[in-house]
Amino acid sequence: MRIGVLALQGDFAEHVHMLKRLGAEGVEVRLPRHLDGLHGLIIPGGESTTIGKLSQAYGLMEPLRAFAKTHAVWGTCAGAIFLSKDARRAQPLLKVMDITVQRNAFGAQVDSFEADLDIPELGKVTHTTHPYHAVFIRAPIIEQVRGGARVLSTLSDGRIVAAQEGRILATSFHPELTEDTRFHEYFLSLVS
Ligand code: GLN
Numbered sequence: 427m428r429i430g431v432l433a434l435q436g437d438f439a440e441h442v443h444m445l446k447r448l449g450a451e452g453v454e455v456r457l458p459r460h461l462d463g464l465h466g467l468i469i470p471g472g473e474s475t476t477i478g479k480l481s482q483a484y485g486l487m488e489p490l491r492a493f494a495k496t497h498a499v500w501g502t503c504a505g506a507i508f509l510s511k512d513a514r515r516a517q518p519l520l521k522v523m524d525i526t527v528q529r530n531a532f533g534a535q536v537d538s539f540e541a542d543l544d545i546p547e548l549g550k551v552t553h554t555t556h557p558y559h560a561v562f563i564r565a566p567i568i569e570q571v572r573g574g575a576r577v578l579s580t581l582s583d584g585r586i587v588a589a590q591e592g593r594i595l596a597t598s599f600h601p602e603l604t605e606d607t608r609f610h611e612y613f614l615s616l617v618s
Pocket of ligand 1 (some may be wrong): 470471473474502503505529563564565
């Protein structure tokens, strides 16, 4: 399986490493033609404004939108913001997922945290029941999920941190920064 990782900014190398561990090929995407022949795409964490502006500069906005119509795409943290229809402020967004996000919802870098999550869908695919230990770094909250989008996981206080719409996934947290491969396995199950 050939999975692209948008490599304009952010922690794309960690996603490529994780894909390799699972026996998939991780391909760095910087230009529209790099999307050719890919089976899915991951948009990493980083700074969503930077990722958006660079995507505009490299002519990637429309090619990424077209790709998301026919392939599995997953955004982690800044990547999730970039996929959303609404980030409640002006910045370039792909708008391919019917969610509203709030950036930096937990405060500054020092307010980064980790939490154990219950993600039933992930358990079904990986045949495991133990909680998913998630890392949040200046993370967004998924404030609203509309239309075909549904909630995959919440914090214990009910705030949404993972959602799915068809084969598009958004997570507030960073599975590529842990040793737990289950979220990447879940994504690969949507690709095939
Ligand atoms: N705070 C960043 C943003 O708003 C996201 C942080 C991250 O990806 N870890 O784009």
